[in-house]
Amino acid sequence: MLITFEGIDGAGKSTQVVKLKRHLQELGREVMTLREPGGTEVCENIRELLLQSKHDIAPVAELLLFAASRAELVEKVVVPALGKGTVVILDRFSDSTTAYQGYGRGLSLELLGKVNGIATFGLRPDITFYLDISPEDALIRKFSEKSLPLAFDSEELDRMESSGLEFYRKVRDGYLRLQEAEPERIVLLDAQLPPATLHEQISALVEARQASRQGQE
Ligand code: TYD
Numbered sequence: 340m341l342i343t344f345e346g347i348d349g350a351g352k353s354t355q356v357v358k359l360k361r362h363l364q365e366l367g368r369e370v371m372t373l374r375e376p377g378g379t380e381v382c383e384n385i386r387e388l389l390l391q392s393k394h395d396i397a398p399v400a401e402l403l404l405f406a407a408s409r410a411e412l413v414e415k416v417v418v419p420a421l422g423k424g425t426v427v428i429l430d431r432f433s434d435s436t437t438a439y440q441g442y443g444r445g446l447s448l449e450l451l452g453k454v455n456g457i458a459t460f461g462l463r464p465d466i467t468f469y470l471d472i473s474p475e476d477a478l479i480r481k482f483s484e485k486s487l488p489l490a491f492d493s494e495e496l497d498r499m500e501s502s503g504l505e506f507y508r509k510v511r512d513g514y515l516r517l518q519e520a521e522p523e524r525i526v527l528l529d530a531q532l533p534p535a536t537l538h539e540q541i542s543a544l545v546e547a548r549q550a551s552r553q554g555q556e
Contacts, residue, residue: 340427340465340548340549340552341429341462341464342359342427342429342464342465342467342468343429343431343432343468344429344467345438345514345525346469346471346472346530347477347511348499348500349477350472350477350530351470351534353430356428357372358538358541358542359428359541359542363545369425370426371416371420371425372427372428373412373416373417374431375405375408375409375429375430375432376405376408376412377412378412379411379415382408382411382412385404385405385407386408388404389401389498389499390498396498398444398445398446401444402446402454403454405458406454406458409432409433409436410457410458413459413462432467433455434467434469434514436454436458437451437455437513438510438514438517439499441513442509442510442513443502443509443510443513466526466544468525468528468541468544469517469518469525469527469528470528471514471515471527471529474508474510477507478504478507481495482495
């Protein structure tokens with residue numbers, strides 16, 4: 340089973356990934372968690388290039404770097420793990436590319452569809468949790484957690500995060516459209532709910548999805 344988490348930076352995905360992993364392990368499931376971009380040495384190097392460098396990367400080059408990292412991760416790690424019956428939880432997957440490089444950077448959705456298809460080898464998540472929050476609230480959350488003053492030129496922000504509020508508004512809008520187009524797969528959740536409440540909703544939905552998959556087998 341492949342479970343993915345999506346949302347703009349600061350939506351609280353990582354917290355939910357950790358909670359869901361623990362929950363499924365307690366139920367006796369083999370679980371692997373990964374974050375994108377990352378997961379193998381090559382992917383971590385691509386991550387460094389994409390997020391830590393202050394270089395201005397051309398939008399199509401940025402798209403292909405995220406895609407290259409995904410292709411490496413899917414082929415080397417995700418597909419073999421799923422083959423062994425492991426539950427794989429991904430912190431971001433191809434919907435991030437559609438939202439950030441498509442809606443955010445303005446690349447054509449046709450190009451996005453093609454590149455995503457190549458990078459994932461056609462692999463689709465069984466369920467995706469989209470944690471929805473406004474860019475303003477996400478930014479406030481990020482800075483208040485660290486007790487820092489709010490600023491877009493802060494050293495605290497990586498290359499993507501320095502893209503500005505207008506960019507994040509487009510990314511959020513992209514996620515909402517994706518969710519509307521695929522409500523069966525993408526579950527819309529309010530990221531401002533308490534983490535424990537969100538976890539309860541998420542784990543209940545995962546268990547229901549697992550039960551229905553087993554019923555179909
Ligand atoms: P990360 O530190 O993992 O951010 P977060 O904790 O919010 O997940 O950095 C990933 C960044 O890369 C994030 O800003 C989203 C961006 N991104 C894309 O633009 N396209 C993609 O396909 C992926 C996977 C991530």
